[in-house]
Amino acid sequence: xETVKNLIFxxxxxxxxxxxxxxxxLGICPFLGVSKKLPQAAGMGVSVIFVMFLATLATYxxxxxxxxxxxxxxxxxxxxxxxxxxxxxxxxxxxKKYIPSLHKNLGVYLPLITTNCAVLGVTINNITDxxxxxxxxxxxxxxxxxxxxxxxxxxxxxxxxxxxDAPECFKGLPVTLVAASIVSLAFFGFTGLAENLxx
Amino acid sequence: MKKExxxxxxxxxxxIENPVFVLVLGTCPxxxxxxxxxxxxxMGLAAAAVLVCSNVAISLLRNLIPSAVRIPCYIVIIAGFVxxxxxxxxxxxxxxxxxxxxxxxLITVNCIILGRAEMFAGKNGVLRSALDGAGMGLGFTLALLxxxxxxxxxxxxxxxxxxxxxxxxxxIEFLTKAPGGFLVFGLLIAAVNAITKCRAIKKKDFxxxxxxxxGACAAKPCPAADENxxxxxxxxxxxxxxxxNG
Numbered sequence: 049x050e051t052v053k054n055l056i057f058x059x060x061x062x063x064x065x066x067x068x069x070x071x072x073x074l075g076i077c078p079f080l081g082v083s084k085k086l087p088q089a090a091g092m093g094v095s096v097i098f099v100m101f102l103a104t105l106a107t108y109x110x111x112x113x114x115x116x117x118x119x120x121x122x123x124x125x126x127x128x129x130x131x132x133x134x135x136x137x138x139x140x141x142x143x144k145k146y147i148p149s150l151h152k153n154l155g156v157y158l159p160l161i162t163t164n165c166a167v168l169g170v171t172i173n174n175i176t177d178x179x180x181x182x183x184x185x186x187x188x189x190x191x192x193x194x195x196x197x198x199x200x201x202x203x204x205x206x207x208x209x210x211x212x213d214a215p216e217c218f219k220g221l222p223v224t225l226v227a228a229s230i231v232s233l234a235f236f237g238f239t240g241l242a243e244n245l246x247x
Numbered sequence: 248m249k250k251e252x253x254x255x256x257x258x259x260x261x262x263i264e265n266p267v268f269v270l271v272l273g274t275c276p277x278x279x280x281x282x283x284x285x286x287x288x289x290m291g292l293a294a295a296a297v298l299v300c301s302n303v304a305i306s307l308l309r310n311l312i313p314s315a316v317r318i319p320c321y322i323v324i325i326a327g328f329v330x331x332x333x334x335x336x337x338x339x340x341x342x343x344x345x346x347x348x349x350x351x352x353l354i355t356v357n358c359i360i361l362g363r364a365e366m367f368a369g370k371n372g373v374l375r376s377a378l379d380g381a382g383m384g385l386g387f388t389l390a391l392l393x394x395x396x397x398x399x400x401x402x403x404x405x406x407x408x409x410x411x412x413x414x415x416x417x418x419i420e421f422l423t424k425a426p427g428g429f430l431v432f433g434l435l436i437a438a439v440n441a442i443t444k445c446r447a448i449k450k451k452d453f454x455x456x457x458x459x460x461x462g463a464c465a466a467k468p469c470p471a472a473d474e475n476x477x478x479x480x481x482x483x484x485x486x487x488x489x490x491x492n493g
Contacts, residue, residue: 225432
């Protein structure tokens with residue numbers, strides 16, 4: 049029971065309170081770049097959940113059974129980014145061969161995710177926060193869901209911004225960032241939610 | 248004559264092609280580490296060091312790396328230098344190491360560094376690549392400092408940890424938090440736009456430039472790209488020609 053509680057706590061805090069995009073500033077580039085239309089934003093979000101999940105499955109055992117055992121923790125950054133890059137390539141090839149319909153929808157986003165800092169961020173955070181394996185998996189799913197939530201919400205905001213009449217020098221990126229600030233402010237309201245969930 | 252071109256390679260990154268305010272690359276550290284001036288300076292200099300080293304290494308190896316696997320090779324080289332910087336900071340500047348935390352490791356996936364490797368160091372000589380790295384790195388540092396000054400002075404009422412007499416009574420604490428980061432970044436880009444009369448950014452709305460793998464996927468159709476992609480591809484070709492001629 050206690051572990052389930054803990055897992056729900058981790059999930060809630062990574063989706064809402066410590067949302068990777070809006071309060072930890074990870075994965076800002078795709079957040080700004082691919083949130084113009086809802087289907088693209090959702091596609092990117094789903095792909096990120098998928099890759100974060102797989103990356104955690106791959107890097108967590110690697111850290112504990114290979115790097116930590118042989119005292120190679122200092123290679124963490126290099127190994128993790130390589131594993132993520134290889135994994136993304138591998139998943140893309142598998143999808144292309146066996147599930148072409150899914151590849152058609154998600155395939156285009158996969159190469160972009162290799163250098164998404166949110167993915168590397170999740171895998172490293174899972175280690176530094178000292179999570180157990182189930183906790184790490186839940187946290188990776190939570191962060192992915194948080195990313196999807198932020199993308200989908202913001203794509204709705206973006207569609208309204210496209211039609212608004214901003215001052216000349218605010219057009220494009222600046223007005224989008226100001227809107228992102230307001231969305232981030234909304235998420236700020238979740239502070240303390242997870243802590244008080246079981247209080 | 249040669250010297251002048253080298254100088255312009257160096258200066259380009261500082262203002263005209265400032266990686267943060269004009270090219271809009273490396274947004275994650277720009278937002279995350281600028282709550283304090285110290286953090287911003289440390290982040291900027293660490294990234295600049297990695298950028299110069301990786302540019303030099305990639306430029307030296309550019310004829311050995313097969314172009315089909317160049318992106319993974321670049322990433323490994325960059326990750327190696329990031330690990331070096333991490334170890335040095337952990338040993339000699341532990342306080343800063345704690346302050347930057349995960350963002351130090353995430354220099355690996357900073358799009359400025361991979362972007363410069365792909366767009367410049369892979370095609371140019373060692374000296375010019377080093378100068379380009381130094382210019383872009385300094386431009387990145389200056390941009391971070393500008394963000395951090397606004398956020399720390401008006402948000403915290405301090406500068407470099409020292410309290411500023413009058414402003415600290417009227418500080419806007421929201422600026423040091425996450426939403427304030429987005430707001431200040433937006434306002435500063437708008438200010439840069441206003442100064443350059445919207446000329447610099449108008450061509451580049453959102454598209455592949457803002458995506459971390461811009462360099463990696465230039466050949467493939469990018470999901471985010473509509474008309475922007477063509478502008479971007481056109482521009483890189485132009486840039487290549489200029490580099491080839493110069």
